[in-house]
Amino acid sequence: MLEQLKQSVFAANLALVKHGLVLFTWGNVSAIDRDSGLIVIKPSGVAYERMTADDMAVVDTDGKRVEGKLSPSSDTPTHIELYKAFPKIGGVVHTHSTFATAFAQSGRAIACFGTTHADYFRGAIACTRALTKAEMEKDYERNTGLVIAEAFKGGDYAACPAALIKSHAPFVWGKDENEAVHNAVVLEEIAKMAYLTQTLNPKAEPADGHLQDKHYYRKHGANAYYGQK
Ligand SMILES: [Zn+2]
Numbered sequence: 412m413l414e415q416l417k418q419s420v421f422a423a424n425l426a427l428v429k430h431g432l433v434l435f436t437w438g439n440v441s442a443i444d445r446d447s448g449l450i451v452i453k454p455s456g457v458a459y460e461r462m463t464a465d466d467m468a469v470v471d472t473d474g475k476r477v478e479g480k481l482s483p484s485s486d487t488p489t490h491i492e493l494y495k496a497f498p499k500i501g502g503v504v505h506t507h508s509t510f511a512t513a514f515a516q517s518g519r520a521i522a523c524f525g526t527t528h529a530d531y532f533r534g535a536i537a538c539t540r541a542l543t544k545a546e547m548e549k550d551y552e553r554n555t556g557l558v559i560a561e562a563f564k565g566g567d568y569a570a571c572p573a574a575l576i577k578s579h580a581p582f583v584w585g586k587d588e589n590e591a592v593h594n595a596v597v598l599e600e601i602a603k604m605a606y607l608t609q610t611l612n613p614k615a616e617p618a619d620g621h622l623q624d625k626h627y628y629r630k631h632g633a634n635a636y637y638g639q640k
Pocket residue numbers: 505506507579580
């Protein structure tokens with residue numbers, strides 16, 4: 412079932428390696444088929460070089476495995492909560508990419524310092540609150556998804572497709588698994604740029620609001636004009 416999606420999710424997982432976002436078995440990509448409500452996700456703890464498309468796990472939104480001989484990623488409940496909270500997304504990526512993770516570990520949002528950030532993410536990339544002891548002891552991975560959703564209460568998850576989990580690392584999403592991987596690569600790059608910006612000038616201010624708006628809306632929304640028609 413979902414053979415094409417399995418191929419695509421497999422390729423998207425390998426793309427994380429190619430782009431230098433993951434080491435060993437860290438990181439995972441999933442995609443949801445909104446018609447059936449089924450999620451295809453990387454299996455848990457399988458080396459990327461031995462992985463095949465057939466190894467991808469298929470689960471339902473209760474986390475029950477409906478196909479695949481291998482257990483799904485241990486982060487699956489986080490992916491599921493994001494698909495539930497953000498109905499317009501089709502793909503989710505989790506990595507421990509270095510610079511984005513450094514911000515998460517510092518408990519700091521990534522401010523929008525310039526156009527590279529503004530082209531992709533509207534406003535600062537939020538860092539969630541810490542999970543409580545009780546939230547860690549029971550349903551830790553599910554609660555991780557819930558704190559991300561909580562950080563977006565009233566916010567636009569489609570306009571800012573990433574969040575940093577405090578003391579952990581980023582989760583990134585997109586309309587499908589490929590866009591989510593693309594956004595994860597961009598997130599790491601802008602985290603690096605923000606780190607360097609603040610190192611060069613600890614008093615650096617976020618870019619002016621009108622510049623942020625200009626760059627975001629020339630690529631997104633009804634009046635976008637960037638790229639080919
Ligand atoms: Zn993680």
